[in-house]
Structures are given as C-alpha cells and as structure tokens.
Amino acid sequence: MKKNSGILLILFCMTAVLLFAPLIQQNLKPFTFKKLSGYLEPAPKPSFSYEAYKTGKYQHLAEGFLKENFGFHDPLIRIYNQCTYDLFKTTSNKDVAIEKDGWLYHTESIRHYFGTMGSISGISNQQVHDNLANQALCLYKTNAILQEYGIHLLTFTLPTKSFVYPEHLRKHPIGDTTFNAATFLEKQLALYGVPHINMTPWFQQMQDTCPISLFYSKDSHWASGAVFAMDSVLRYMERLSGQQLTQLQIGTPYPVYKLTRHEADLEDLLNLARPLKHEPLYEYPIHYLSNKYTQRPTVWFLGTSFYWRITRRINFDALFSSRDFLYYTSIYYTNREQDYQPGYHIDLLHELLTHDFVVLFKDGPQLYHQGALFPGKFLINLCISEERQKEKINFVADSIIQAWDPQTYADSIKCYSQAEFLLQQNPEMFEELRGDSIPTCRNPRIEQILVEKKIRADRTWRFLLTAKANNDSLDVQKTFEKEAYNVLNNKELLRNHTFFTTYDYFDLLVKEALDDNCWHSDLCITKSEQTRNVINAIIEQAIDTVEKRIQQHAYDNDTLMMMACAMDKIVKGFEKEPNLVALREKAVKKQISLDKMFRDDVVWIFNTTNYDRRLHDDVLTQAFANYRTERKMRNQQQAMESIMQKHQDLNMPLRIILNRDIKWIQDHKQQ
Amino acid sequence: MVFSSNVFLLYFMPVFFLVYFILPKKARNYFLLLASLVFYAWGAPEFIIHLIVSVVANFYLVRWMNKVEKPRLKKLLCGISIAISIGLLFYFKYGNFTMQNINAVASWFGGQPLQWTKILLPIGISFFSFQSVTYTLDTYRKVNEPMDKLSDYMLYIVMFPQLIAGPIVRYCDIADQIRNRESLYTDRLQGFYRFVIGLCKKVLIADVIGFQVDAVLGPSNYDVLTTEQLADIATKIATIDSTTAWIAIFAFTFQIYFDFAGYSDMAIGLGRMMGFRFPENFDNPYVSTTISEFWRRWHQTFSVFIKNYLYFPLGGSRVKTEARKYFNLWFCFLLSGLWHGAAWNFVVYGALQGIFICADKLFLKKFNERLGRIPSVFFTFLIIVLTRCFFRIERIDLSWMFIKRLFAFDFAPFHFGDNPHLYVTMLVAAFFSFFTLSKFGLRVQDKVYFTDYGKRGHIIAFVVSILAFVFCLGALNASGFSPFIYFRF
Structure with a gap:
C-alpha cells in the first residue's frame, strides 16, 4: 500500500476540496450560473434563538434556507433535471407534463382535459358548478349596469392547449369528463345574454385548417393563435359598440428564426442544462387598416399572461387609444409594460367607468379555482358605497372571529380578507344585491367619476388641469377628481385659475400628437415601407402632425426642437448638483467627456421612459444639439433680450421665435 | 440531522472531517463525541438531556455492578441498568400505544378514558437503548470489562454514524477500536x-x-x-x-x-x-x-441482538419440548415486529414472520430445497x-x-x-x-x-x-x- 500512498493522498485531498467546494461557492461566489426559472417562495433566513432552537423551528428554517442557497445549487439541479429528462423524459416540476413528441403541457391543462381537476384542487364539480353559476349571474348584473353608462363588457374563456392538441397527450387517469367548467360557463352566460366567447371549440376547429401551430410545443400560451383571437375580439367589440375599429389584415406566415422574446415558459420551468430542440417557428405579418371614421377606444383587460402573447404580436397602439391590463389581481399595467403598480392599489370602480370596453378573460383550468373573483368585485363596487362595503366586511369578519377560538385564530387581518373573499364570492350577502333582477342601487361615487370622464374628454379643460397640476406640482389624477367635485358641488372651477401659456399648450399638443397619431395606420404603414424603420416612421408621423398644426396655427416647423422640449425635464433633473457629481464620476470611470456622458444618460432615460418612442440615434443627436444651443442662448442675456423683443414686435409665440433663431444658428454652424 | 440532507452533506461532514483529521489522535475521540452530540441535538434538542442522563447513569451503574461481588446485588444492578434503557424505550415508544389500548378497552366496558399527553418519539431510541443493553449484559456476563472513561462509553452510545439507525454495534466488537484505531488514506x-x-x-x-x-x-x-x-x-x-x-x-x-x-x-x-x-x-x-435465511441476511445486527439477548435467555432451542422451542422462536419475532413500531400492524407483521420461521423449521425449508x-x-x-x-x-x-x-x-x-x-x-x-x-x-x-x-x-x-x-x-x-x-x- 505504501507505493500507492502518494496517489491516495492526492485523491484524498481532491475529495476534501470537492466536499468544500459548495461552501466556498456559497460564501465567495467565484462562479456565476444561470438562475433557475420559475417562482418559489424564498425560504426565510433563520435567526437563531434558544427558543427557536429548542422547538426545532430554527433547524427547520435553516435546512430550508440552506437547501435553496448552498453553492452550486442551480447548476446541480439543472444537471439532475437534464439527466432525468434525457433518460426518462420526466421532470420534478409538478406543474409541467412531458408528453408525446416532446410536447409540454401545464399539468392543470391535462387534468382539465381528463376531468380530474376537482380531485386535485379539492373542490368538487358541484362546487365549481355553483360558483360559476353565481359568477355568471354577477356578470349579467354587471353587464346591465355598465351598459347604462355606455361601457361594454366582454368575457372570454381562453383556449386550453390540451383540448386543442390532444393528440400529443399520453394516457392519464380519467375522471369526470361529463362536466366541463368552460362549457358550463358559456351556457350560463348565453342564457343571461352576456357577451362571451369560449375560444376552445373555435381553436379546435381552426387547428385542422391552420397551416401553422396555434400553440408552441414548449409553451403553455397561444402563439400565432393570439392573432386570430385578437381579431375576433375586435370584431366582437365592433358588433357590440357599433363603432368602426381598426381592421387587422393578417398575411401569410413567415418563418421566425429568432424571437424577440423567448416563448417557452414550460421549457423554462423544466430548468434543464441545455435548451431543447424547437420546431420551426412561424408568425403572421399584420397590417392595420383604418380610415378617418376608425375609432380607437379605451380598453381595460383583466386576465392572465395570455395577454402578453397578444401584445408581442399586435400593436395595441394602432387599435386602442389607451389600454390597461390587470394581471390577475396582482399587477396593474398602465398602457405599457413599463408602467405598472400593485393591483390592490387601483380604484376598481374608476377603472370600470373610465374605459369604453372591459375585457375579462380566464383560462379553462382557472375556472376550477375560486380566486380572482372579478364578477363579484365588479358588482359590489358598482352598487354599494365604500362605507357600506366596509361595514359589511367588518360584520362578516366579526362573525368569523366569533365562530373561531380567538386563541387559535388570532390573525384578524386574515379574518378580514376572508370576509372580503366571502362577500366577493357571494355578493348576495348584501341584501341590495339579492335576486335575479338588476340591482337599482348605485355607488354614489359613480356620478363623480362620470363627471371626471367628461372633463377628460374636453381637450382644453384637460390641458388646463394638466398644466395646473404640473405648475403646482400636484397629482394629475387628484386634480381631476377635485375638479369633478367642484363641478358637482357648484364650486369655483380650477380651470378658471390656471395660467396657460402657448408654450404649455404647444407642448401638450405635441405630446398628444405623438401619442394619438403616431400609429395612424395608413400613414404609418406607408412611412414604414418608405423608411423601413418603424421608429423613424413615428417621428415622421409626429412631424407631419405638427406640420399640419403649424399650417393652422403658424407654428415653427422644427419638430426636433419639440422633442428637445420633452427632454428638457429630464435634463433639468440632471443638472442638479448631486446628479452632476455622480455623472462626473461615471464619466471619469468610463473615460469619456462629461458632455458625452450627459448625453448618453439623457438618451438612456428618454428611451427607457418612452418605450414606444425609442428615438433613432441620428434624430436624437440632432434634437440634443438643438437643445444645447437653446440652453446656451438662454444663458446669454443679450440674446434673450433680442428674442423677447422679437416676440413682442411680431406678436408670435416665444417658442416659435426661439426655434427660428436656433435653427438659424444651427444652419450657420454647419456652413 | 440525517445523512441525506444538505446540512450534513455540505456543512457537517466536510467541517467535521477537516477538524477530525487535523486534530491529534488523542483529541479525536473527544471531538467525535462533541460532534455526535451536536449531530443529535440538531434533530432532537429536547431529548439530548434524556440521552446524556441515561448514558451517565448507565455507565456508573455498570461500573458499580462490575465491582460488587454479591450475585444478587449484581443481578439487581444489572436489572436496574436494563430497566433504565428498556424503560425509557417503553415510555417513549410504547407509552402512546399502551394508553390508546387501555382507553379503548376502558371505553369498551363503558369506562372513562385516562388523560394522557402524547409523547414525541426521540429519534434513534430503539438503537441506542439496545446498544446500552448489550454493554450491560456483556459486562454482566464478563464478556468484557467495563469502560474506564465516561467519555469512551458515551462515544460508544452516541457516535453519530450509528446513533440513530444502527447498525447495532455490540460493545465487545468496538471497545478496542474506541481506545485505539488507525485510519489510513485507503x-x-x-x-x-x-x-x-x-x-x-x-x-x-x-x-x-x-x-x-x-x-x-x-x-x-x-x-x-x-x-x-x-x-x-x-x-x-x-x-x-x-x-x-x-x-x-x-x-x-x-x-x-x-x-x-x-x-x-x-x-x-x-x-x-x-x-x-x-x-x-x-x-x-x-x-x-428460506425465511430463516432471510432473517440471517436482513438487519443482521438486530437479528444477532435478538438471538443473543432474547432468544438464548428464553432457552433458545435447548428446551424440553418442541412446542416451547417454536414458541420461543415465534415470540422473538413477535417482539421484533413490535420493535419496528408501536402499532398492531407491526405485531401482526412480527407474528407472521414468526409463523413462517416455524413453518420453515417444520416443512417449508424442505419444500424449498425440493423447489x-x-x-x-x-x-x-x-x-x-x-x-x-x-x-x-x-x-x-x-x-x-x-x-x-x-x-x-x-x-x-x-x-x-x-x-x-x-x-x-x-x-x-x-x-x-x-x-x-x-x-x-x-x-x-x-x-x-x-x-x-x-x-x-x-x-x-x-x-x-x-x-x-x-x-x-x-x-x-x-x-x-x-x-x-x-x-x-
């Protein structure tokens, strides 16, 4: 054995190093790895106390924490998952099922197909049946009330992948397939006359004729199917409202070699070490057809992540003047994905009444659960005042507390949320909402919201209030609410006390021009084809719009300057001393000039905050140069005096005089 | 703590062996003892005192037993030592089961159920109780001398590799290794x-x-x-x-x-x-x-324990009647079934094993040979x-x-x-x-x-x-x- 001792020592040392490697990685993190996909409630960090140790709580927490945080955790799991996937085509993720031909399905979608949802969710089919019947009744009442205010409610049940592509499913236990929640809800809503489409049967039919897959094999959401679904939603909206909406012209599919975003959520959940092989991907080109009679309504979507698959394929700016999205009840996205806030913050009644359409969609398996009770919430908010709601919640919560042993059920917050849940599940607990007829009571806040809506519809009034809010550093929404209150109570209106310059008006007009008209479809398409650059097309569009206004109001034709104005606020923020210091440090670090650093940061902010108006670099450079010239001019007293003189003599807006001079300077600089 | 847990594999084991191999030989046993106590205390902090007290009591009782000359006193001390080990096992493991059955019988006759607070089972009690019994009985039978140092005895009982799920190591098999052992790279x-x-x-x-x-x-x-x-x-x-x-x-x-x-x-x-x-x-x-062979191959250290400390004291196969011999066999398996868990299904399991062992001796073995x-x-x-x-x-x-x-x-x-x-x-x-x-x-x-x-x-x-x-x-x-x-x- 002695002759082997050298090699044994090496092997022993290597074993020791390998055993210590996770500890080293955990504490020093010399290697970085791709993080695991999917959400897991992070284990809390344990804090040691003798009591916690004695009861074993500390050990339990520590084991849970270490399980998630030891070194090499993520790659080890990926390696194991890859091995089990390659060898057995299985996964440890309970939410994903690996089926025939490498197709992945969400487990719930399979249970839904085979009628075993009830046995898993713990809710019987009878309970689901009763719950859905109740929800349908609420939707019927809500729809009738919203129609009084000219708002249209549409409901959709999303297609379930397992129903559209059952040929890729393996054999699974079969439960009660006689009850299908989606079909039942469809029947109930048809009975009540609530606008509803169950998309599953339609997708099943389309699957036979469609040349490309409606769902990707590795994703739980619709793929190109989203385009057809949105087209049908638009047509349904048209039929309901009698308005002419933008038409989608769907072309012939073209192959996509690289998607802008990864569409394989189920594959991500497998957490494998290497990516799976995908089928060739195809997308439909879409043209937006509209004319001067085309309306762009405001829409509020409530639903699941299927929404994102639509917005990735269809430009909602071309269809809607404003669209908001409430993702389940958790996150509220205003117009764009970048602007969001927690869902519980939103004023449900306000949102309901300030949109032209409310579109509610649920997926099939979701109907078996009892969460996200929008129908009940809608009805309660429309009919019951906030005070009465609170009173009732308190009453129900008190009953819950009394029914439980206070020592075992000490968490009163839980009682209140449970009370809220019970009321939303069964709004008929409010005496006013009982029965099948449409409730006659209304939330008194409705009147104020409708006045506010009217104010927003009046452009001058809207501009005046926005300018007031900006000048006085007030919350814009609060200002509108206050004005509505003034109207209702015959008080002095805020708009009569607003100083409004031409500059402000022009600024707001340009902003609105960019917002409203940049996606005016026919113009936009022509421009896009000409420039082959959508961003340029937006700018061109904005310039065209502003030019039209110039013709009407004799404004200057320098649109780029207007963009520089929009940037003004960002730049002003930067010129504060602490920001400048930080910028200077950053510039030194990057070894570039302060001016370049300054410009880069402004561009970055502009681009991130104005997602849909990402500026082309050349345009931005020009805009920025113009802006810098103006700043210099403003700093020179003599130049400003001369400009002010011209402003008075010619009786033209200051902005126009300024722009002319800047343009003149720019032109002469170039010469 | 369990071996197949992150805490053990990624923290306890590397750190333990690093320190263990760095320490001089003399200090290793003390460190192993300390680590074993930490190991046990991690999973069952509330029982660590029970474990230590029972080990200390047993150590001194056995030493006293070894010193006394009078056979009756010796026997008494041996009995007390075993009673402590088995008593603790019975209390913690079978207390709930016993009370459950007493109350069931009482309610059958219309009586009131007795008040009883459910007891938690300390992990590994079945194993370390048996180890302390082997120590007492081997010393009583003069198979070996008692340990000189409390720490050595404690190490024998609580050594973490075999503390909570065996193997049940007989004292005589390991006594020398505790005092003196060598660990080569191989x-x-x-x-x-x-x-x-x-x-x-x-x-x-x-x-x-x-x-x-x-x-x-x-x-x-x-x-x-x-x-x-x-x-x-x-x-x-x-x-x-x-x-x-x-x-x-x-x-x-x-x-x-x-x-x-x-x-x-x-x-x-x-x-x-x-x-x-x-x-x-x-x-x-x-x-x-055969089933007999199965029990010679399955959980061997437990089978050896049952044979040496239950079957032989009952008389083993050297009894007057065949019936008694088979009863002894069956009874040992019945108890071994009960050892696996305090529930009637384990009693039935043990009884069935006993029946098959007896059948083996009677005819099954011959039948299997023919097969x-x-x-x-x-x-x-x-x-x-x-x-x-x-x-x-x-x-x-x-x-x-x-x-x-x-x-x-x-x-x-x-x-x-x-x-x-x-x-x-x-x-x-x-x-x-x-x-x-x-x-x-x-x-x-x-x-x-x-x-x-x-x-x-x-x-x-x-x-x-x-x-x-x-x-x-x-x-x-x-x-x-x-x-x-x-x-x-």
Whole structure:
C-alpha cells in the first residue's frame, strides 16, 4: 500500500476540496450560473434563538434556507433535471407534463382535459358548478349596469392547449369528463345574454385548417393563435359598440428564426442544462387598416399572461387609444409594460367607468379555482358605497372571529380578507344585491367619476388641469377628481385659475400628437415601407402632425426642437448638483467627456421612459444639439433680450421665435 | 440531522472531517463525541438531556455492578441498568400505544378514558437503548470489562454514524477500536466510496420509488394524518387495481431495502473514514432461499441482538419440548415486529414472520430445497413481499383489504411509458437485489465492498464516487427532502 500512498493522498485531498467546494461557492461566489426559472417562495433566513432552537423551528428554517442557497445549487439541479429528462423524459416540476413528441403541457391543462381537476384542487364539480353559476349571474348584473353608462363588457374563456392538441397527450387517469367548467360557463352566460366567447371549440376547429401551430410545443400560451383571437375580439367589440375599429389584415406566415422574446415558459420551468430542440417557428405579418371614421377606444383587460402573447404580436397602439391590463389581481399595467403598480392599489370602480370596453378573460383550468373573483368585485363596487362595503366586511369578519377560538385564530387581518373573499364570492350577502333582477342601487361615487370622464374628454379643460397640476406640482389624477367635485358641488372651477401659456399648450399638443397619431395606420404603414424603420416612421408621423398644426396655427416647423422640449425635464433633473457629481464620476470611470456622458444618460432615460418612442440615434443627436444651443442662448442675456423683443414686435409665440433663431444658428454652424 | 440532507452533506461532514483529521489522535475521540452530540441535538434538542442522563447513569451503574461481588446485588444492578434503557424505550415508544389500548378497552366496558399527553418519539431510541443493553449484559456476563472513561462509553452510545439507525454495534466488537484505531488514506477513501454507495441507494433508488409508493398508499406514518386523509387512503386502497397494487408493494419491498441498506452503508462508510470497522447489516437478503435465511441476511445486527439477548435467555432451542422451542422462536419475532413500531400492524407483521420461521423449521425449508435454488428464492421473496403489506399499511383492516385487492385479479393495462423513471429504478433495484445470485455477482460485490483497492481501483472509484455524489446532491435538491424510513423505529 505504501507505493500507492502518494496517489491516495492526492485523491484524498481532491475529495476534501470537492466536499468544500459548495461552501466556498456559497460564501465567495467565484462562479456565476444561470438562475433557475420559475417562482418559489424564498425560504426565510433563520435567526437563531434558544427558543427557536429548542422547538426545532430554527433547524427547520435553516435546512430550508440552506437547501435553496448552498453553492452550486442551480447548476446541480439543472444537471439532475437534464439527466432525468434525457433518460426518462420526466421532470420534478409538478406543474409541467412531458408528453408525446416532446410536447409540454401545464399539468392543470391535462387534468382539465381528463376531468380530474376537482380531485386535485379539492373542490368538487358541484362546487365549481355553483360558483360559476353565481359568477355568471354577477356578470349579467354587471353587464346591465355598465351598459347604462355606455361601457361594454366582454368575457372570454381562453383556449386550453390540451383540448386543442390532444393528440400529443399520453394516457392519464380519467375522471369526470361529463362536466366541463368552460362549457358550463358559456351556457350560463348565453342564457343571461352576456357577451362571451369560449375560444376552445373555435381553436379546435381552426387547428385542422391552420397551416401553422396555434400553440408552441414548449409553451403553455397561444402563439400565432393570439392573432386570430385578437381579431375576433375586435370584431366582437365592433358588433357590440357599433363603432368602426381598426381592421387587422393578417398575411401569410413567415418563418421566425429568432424571437424577440423567448416563448417557452414550460421549457423554462423544466430548468434543464441545455435548451431543447424547437420546431420551426412561424408568425403572421399584420397590417392595420383604418380610415378617418376608425375609432380607437379605451380598453381595460383583466386576465392572465395570455395577454402578453397578444401584445408581442399586435400593436395595441394602432387599435386602442389607451389600454390597461390587470394581471390577475396582482399587477396593474398602465398602457405599457413599463408602467405598472400593485393591483390592490387601483380604484376598481374608476377603472370600470373610465374605459369604453372591459375585457375579462380566464383560462379553462382557472375556472376550477375560486380566486380572482372579478364578477363579484365588479358588482359590489358598482352598487354599494365604500362605507357600506366596509361595514359589511367588518360584520362578516366579526362573525368569523366569533365562530373561531380567538386563541387559535388570532390573525384578524386574515379574518378580514376572508370576509372580503366571502362577500366577493357571494355578493348576495348584501341584501341590495339579492335576486335575479338588476340591482337599482348605485355607488354614489359613480356620478363623480362620470363627471371626471367628461372633463377628460374636453381637450382644453384637460390641458388646463394638466398644466395646473404640473405648475403646482400636484397629482394629475387628484386634480381631476377635485375638479369633478367642484363641478358637482357648484364650486369655483380650477380651470378658471390656471395660467396657460402657448408654450404649455404647444407642448401638450405635441405630446398628444405623438401619442394619438403616431400609429395612424395608413400613414404609418406607408412611412414604414418608405423608411423601413418603424421608429423613424413615428417621428415622421409626429412631424407631419405638427406640420399640419403649424399650417393652422403658424407654428415653427422644427419638430426636433419639440422633442428637445420633452427632454428638457429630464435634463433639468440632471443638472442638479448631486446628479452632476455622480455623472462626473461615471464619466471619469468610463473615460469619456462629461458632455458625452450627459448625453448618453439623457438618451438612456428618454428611451427607457418612452418605450414606444425609442428615438433613432441620428434624430436624437440632432434634437440634443438643438437643445444645447437653446440652453446656451438662454444663458446669454443679450440674446434673450433680442428674442423677447422679437416676440413682442411680431406678436408670435416665444417658442416659435426661439426655434427660428436656433435653427438659424444651427444652419450657420454647419456652413 | 440525517445523512441525506444538505446540512450534513455540505456543512457537517466536510467541517467535521477537516477538524477530525487535523486534530491529534488523542483529541479525536473527544471531538467525535462533541460532534455526535451536536449531530443529535440538531434533530432532537429536547431529548439530548434524556440521552446524556441515561448514558451517565448507565455507565456508573455498570461500573458499580462490575465491582460488587454479591450475585444478587449484581443481578439487581444489572436489572436496574436494563430497566433504565428498556424503560425509557417503553415510555417513549410504547407509552402512546399502551394508553390508546387501555382507553379503548376502558371505553369498551363503558369506562372513562385516562388523560394522557402524547409523547414525541426521540429519534434513534430503539438503537441506542439496545446498544446500552448489550454493554450491560456483556459486562454482566464478563464478556468484557467495563469502560474506564465516561467519555469512551458515551462515544460508544452516541457516535453519530450509528446513533440513530444502527447498525447495532455490540460493545465487545468496538471497545478496542474506541481506545485505539488507525485510519489510513485507503480507509478514508474507501469509507467515502462506501458512503456514496449508500447515498445512491437512498437518494437515487429508495427515494424515487418511495415517492411513487406514497402516491399510491399514502404517507407511511398514519399518526400524522387527519380522519379525512385516512378515509381518503382507505378509499384509494379499496379501489386500487391489482396491477397498481402489485407494483406498489413490490416497489415498497425494494424501497425499504435500499433505504435501510443505504443508511447502513453510509454509517459503515463514515465509520471507516474514521478507522472504525462496523459490522455489516445486510447480506443480499432478497436472494435468501428460506425465511430463516432471510432473517440471517436482513438487519443482521438486530437479528444477532435478538438471538443473543432474547432468544438464548428464553432457552433458545435447548428446551424440553418442541412446542416451547417454536414458541420461543415465534415470540422473538413477535417482539421484533413490535420493535419496528408501536402499532398492531407491526405485531401482526412480527407474528407472521414468526409463523413462517416455524413453518420453515417444520416443512417449508424442505419444500424449498425440493423447489431448487432459483424458484425457492422467488417463493421466499414473494412471502416477504406479501408480509410487507402489514409493515407498510399501518392499519390491519386496510392491510387486509390491500391483500384482497392484490388477489382480486382485476389487472389494469400496464404502460411502461406512464412512469419510466419508477420502472427503470425498480428494474435497477431488482437487478442489484438479485445480482449476487450468480457467482460473478458475488465476486463483484466482494471486490467493491470488502477488498482493498489498488491504484487503478482507487482512481476509478474516486471518479465514479464524485460524479455520483454530485448527481445525488442534484437529485436530493431537485426532488425534495425525504427522511429515512428507519428513523421511526
């Protein structure tokens, strides 16, 4: 054995190093790895106390924490998952099922197909049946009330992948397939006359004729199917409202070699070490057809992540003047994905009444659960005042507390949320909402919201209030609410006390021009084809719009300057001393000039905050140069005096005089 | 703390061995003792005092017993020492069960139930109680002298590799090793390889199979279930088809073997890394041709304990009548069944094993000899599989219902594609369970387990062990944590 001792020592040392490697990685993190996909409630960090140790709580927490945080955790799991996937085509993720031909399905979608949802969710089919019947009744009442205010409610049940592509499913236990929640809800809503489409049967039919897959094999959401679904939603909206909406012209599919975003959520959940092989991907080109009679309504979507698959394929700016999205009840996205806030913050009644359409969609398996009770919430908010709601919640919560042993059920917050849940599940607990007829009571806040809506519809009034809010550093929404209150109570209106310059008006007009008209479809398409650059097309569009206004109001034709104005606020923020210091440090670090650093940061902010108006670099450079010239001019007293003189003599807006001079300077600089 | 947990594998084990090997030899036992107490206190902090007090009391009692000359006093002290060990075991393990039955009988006769607060079972009590009994009895029988140092005795009882699930090491087998042992590099490495083999058995085979068994038969411990959950399990068992039932019970038979044998391998491996040579606990039990042989191969250290400290004191086979001999045998198995758990199903399990042992002696062995080796192995295996129903399902009525479902012959179509991971794992488990039926298999096993490796052997074993260890860590964290079955006993 002695002759082997050298090699044994090496092997022993290597074993020791390998055993210590996770500890080293955990504490020093010399290697970085791709993080695991999917959400897991992070284990809390344990804090040691003798009591916690004695009861074993500390050990339990520590084991849970270490399980998630030891070194090499993520790659080890990926390696194991890859091995089990390659060898057995299985996964440890309970939410994903690996089926025939490498197709992945969400487990719930399979249970839904085979009628075993009830046995898993713990809710019987009878309970689901009763719950859905109740929800349908609420939707019927809500729809009738919203129609009084000219708002249209549409409901959709999303297609379930397992129903559209059952040929890729393996054999699974079969439960009660006689009850299908989606079909039942469809029947109930048809009975009540609530606008509803169950998309599953339609997708099943389309699957036979469609040349490309409606769902990707590795994703739980619709793929190109989203385009057809949105087209049908638009047509349904048209039929309901009698308005002419933008038409989608769907072309012939073209192959996509690289998607802008990864569409394989189920594959991500497998957490494998290497990516799976995908089928060739195809997308439909879409043209937006509209004319001067085309309306762009405001829409509020409530639903699941299927929404994102639509917005990735269809430009909602071309269809809607404003669209908001409430993702389940958790996150509220205003117009764009970048602007969001927690869902519980939103004023449900306000949102309901300030949109032209409310579109509610649920997926099939979701109907078996009892969460996200929008129908009940809608009805309660429309009919019951906030005070009465609170009173009732308190009453129900008190009953819950009394029914439980206070020592075992000490968490009163839980009682209140449970009370809220019970009321939303069964709004008929409010005496006013009982029965099948449409409730006659209304939330008194409705009147104020409708006045506010009217104010927003009046452009001058809207501009005046926005300018007031900006000048006085007030919350814009609060200002509108206050004005509505003034109207209702015959008080002095805020708009009569607003100083409004031409500059402000022009600024707001340009902003609105960019917002409203940049996606005016026919113009936009022509421009896009000409420039082959959508961003340029937006700018061109904005310039065209502003030019039209110039013709009407004799404004200057320098649109780029207007963009520089929009940037003004960002730049002003930067010129504060602490920001400048930080910028200077950053510039030194990057070894570039302060001016370049300054410009880069402004561009970055502009681009991130104005997602849909990402500026082309050349345009931005020009805009920025113009802006810098103006700043210099403003700093020179003599130049400003001369400009002010011209402003008075010619009786033209200051902005126009300024722009002319800047343009003149720019032109002469170039010469 | 369990061996197949992150805390042990990634923190306790590396840190322990680093310090252990750095320390001078004299200090190693003290450090091992301290680490063992930490190991036990991590999982059962409220019982550490019980453990220490009982160990200290037993140590001094045995020393006193060894010094006294009077046989009656000696016997008394021996009795007290054993009473402490067995008394604690009885109180903690069978207290709830006894009270439950007393109250059941009382209510049968219309009496009021006695008030009783449920007691928690300290992990490993069945094992360390038996170890302290072997110490007392071996000293009483003058097989060996008592330990001089309390720390050495305490180390013998609480040494972490074998503290909570064996092997049950007899005092006389390990006394010298505690005082003086050597750990060469080859021991350290081969101990590590053995540990990894055990980890693979547990994580890659037993846990994978166990997950599916639980899905069919519900969790193994019914004490923690609510009435609704129990009713759910009862419905499941009542409606199970024969194919699933057979697959489930075969799966459990493999699960329990690989779970327990895996733990024993890890314990033996860890011991060897420190220079200890613990006795083997399993010798391919499923290749037994008779039930008696099975019990010689299954949980060997426990069988030896029952033989030496229960069967022989009862008279063993040297009794006047045949009936008494068979009663002794049967009684030993009845008690060993009860040792596995405080529930009637374990009593039935033990009684059935006892009946088959007696039948073995009477006619079954001869019958098996006539069958030939391979058929008798599978016949014996089938008996083991069937009796496992009472081991796995903790209610006799449900066990019986399950056996009926096995023989209902309503076979549902079997699809390998339904759960390839389970079936492949079961095939692997079956392969390794019956591998040693061939001489080649035996030779391979001897080479892997019991031969000192050469240079090439070490390199191959090292690479394989490291890869397996990494894979086990992945499996452990990807598929969730599952405790060892034998911790409950």
